Amino acid sequence: MSDRITSEAVAKVAKLARLSLSDDELQQATHQLSDMLDHFADIDALDLESVEPMTHPMDIANVMRDDVVLDVLDREEVLDAAPVAEDGRFRVPPILGLDD
Amino acid sequence: MSEKAADTEVWTSNGYELVVGLEVHVELLTRTKLFSGSPNHFGDDPNTNIDPVSLGLPGALPVLNRQAVELAMRLGLALNCTIQRSTFARKNYFYPDMPKAYQISQYDEPISVDGWLDLPSGFRVGIERGHLEEDTGKSTHMGGAGGRIHGSDYSLIDFNRAGVPLVEIVSRPDIRTPEQAKAYVSELRAILIAVGASDAKMEEGSMRVDANVSVRLPGAELGTRCEVKNVNSIRSVGRAIEYEAQRQVGMLEAGESIRQETRHWDENDGRTHTLRSKEDADDYRYFQEPDLVVVDPDVGWIETVRSSLPVLPAARRQLLAELTGQTTDAEAVLVVTERGQDEYVLSVAQAGGDAARALVHVKEAFAEQGDDPSIPAADLAKLTSLEIDGALTATQAKQVLAEIVAGNGGDAAAIAASKGFEAMDDxxxxxxxxxxxxxxxxxxxxxxxxxxxxxxxxxxxxxxxxxxxxxxxxxxxxxxxxxxxx
Missing domain, CATH: 1.10.10 (Arc Repressor Mutant, subunit A)
Structure with missing residues (x-):
């Protein structure tokens, strides 16, 4: 295995994704991500000057709908499915900053 | 334009100069959301304009609203941008007002790039990009002190706004004074309304301004910037920038360094406060949105949109200024054009009236009239002619005008006679x-x-x-x- 990514970087990505990894899982994810980055390094090594970047596997553009109002969901039905609702709205625990 | 000189000024304090770039989010005036068919309508009961896409329910798929793309193009073209092939990306972060845990936004390939906006003074501000994205839901923080996030007990979420189409317009860091920043926001607002892209109501949040503020010694590299949020009126744009610039100068003078962060403008205490340290773009782990394909307007569509644009405020001011012998940033020209009454002044001139007198009267007496004044242009034309001929003094004309306005029209000569206004003989x-x-x-x-x-x-x-x-x-x-x- 190569070490294209550090376990610290993987831990940071895990935190951003709100994933809680055990030490073993962190090691495993680090190995797997390094292998993927190896693969991208292989692609990087190719001469792809003449190849257009692919932004989507479907080679189509401009799939759009008209600006027409469609049915909405029933609020009471939706809020019944929420853990807690109040005053026609979803009630959530106090929001902490993105840093917290 | 002699008043242009004012705009070569640079705000300075203790030898530091100000550098500002503005990011303005505007909600587009579509009937429905960017990726789904529930209504885009401000002020409805909470969670009544919701559907599986705006709630981020599993399996729900976005379908792009053509009208949102068209309005983004109108705005881009009005800002002299190039309309290009564009794509959507996912901006990943966790926040309760965004149930998918990502915002769909244009990232490295925005629809509009490389334009500019000319202020009434003639000062040009570069436009880096204008990109489409979806708005988030609205959080109300309950308990704690004054509805702020910090110290609140819990929050309530309304998803009516989730998925409402936005364009974010990013200026280049060309702005050098708080006044220019205010003029930029004001002019952008006028353009948005003129092209019908947005109602641009800052008080309702359909136009939201974030200011990137930094200071530097003249000629030095750009300083570390702070992003100031929650600037909810044109007046607070100027105040917030002024405060933040002084704060940064004070820190640098005290030998401290500026930390790149997002700050919150508090209208009540007139200060900015740390909201959070600035995230790296990498932290959002952007990647191509696989559920949407590219948007690639052909030349035909772009040119159709371009040819449907109305005459923009800058050109209207130019015309009015030439006709009345004013500068394009004279107050009467700005006010009358903003009210949409410039065409009315032109029609008074066409009816044989004096344009300069008509401009003054319209500015002073037509504040309640809207963009299509009910007073016949010929009536105002006659009044200005009587003034020019010396038959009425400025004071008398004002009184006659008040009657004409009150009566939704009227013959100036007859009203003057009934008031006993006769030209005094020599x-x-x-x-x-x-x-x-x-x-x-x-x-x-x-x-x-x-x-x-x-x-x-x-x-x-x-x-x-x-x-x-x-x-x-x-x-x-x-x-x-x-x-x-x-």
């Missing part, structure tokens, strides 16, 4: 001036000795004698003429 005026000169002999002597201020007492005496009916301009002219002949 001999009557001359004898009143004789009277004024003998009553105010001191003032007359001073005036003859070259003291221009002394004229006020003489004109005042004539006005008093004529009970305000004398034409101030005529009195001034006669006084000057008599002084020359003494």
């Amino acid at each position: 001999s009557e005026l001359q004898s009143m001036i004789d009277g004024a000169i003998s009553a105010q002999a001191d003032a007359w002597a001073k005036f003859c000795a070259g003291d221009g201020k002394a004229m006020g007492a003489l004109v005042g005496a004539v006005m008093k004698a004529s009970r305000g009916q004398a034409d101030g301009k005529a009195v001034t002219a006669i006084l000057n003429e008599r002084r020359q002949n003494t």
